Amino acid sequence: MKINNIxxxxxxxxxxxxxxxxxxxxxxxxxVLSKVNSNNYFKERKPKWSNIWYFRIxxxxxxxxxxxxxxxxIVYKIDNHQK
Numbered sequence: 001m002k003i004n005n006i007x008x009x010x011x012x013x014x015x016x017x018x019x020x021x022x023x024x025x026x027x028x029x030x031x032v033l034s035k036v037n038s039n040n041y042f043k044e045r046k047p048k049w050s051n052i053w054y055f056r057i058x059x060x061x062x063x064x065x066x067x068x069x070x071x072x073x074i075v076y077k078i079d080n081h082q083k
Contacts, residue, residue: 006072006073007072007074008074021058021061028057042055059082060081061078062079
């Protein structure tokens with residue numbers, strides 16, 4: 001999967017900043033863009049045909065995303081995986 005860019009809404013940055021996750025998110029984002037996915041692997045959410053994926057920010061939080069026709073990854077939710 002080739003990814004050109006990672007896009008997100010402004011509220012996602014505010015959400016991450018309130019929880020002190022912004023630096024971890026930026027690191028994960030750079031790893032995804034540079035295709036260093038050892039810690040930030042992609043997984044497809046169930047049901048598998050939904051085209052909804054996620055990558056890890058840290059042990060607790062996941063960035064939920066989908067991909068558009070221009071191969072841009074669109075993050076639309078940050079999920080607390082341990083809740």
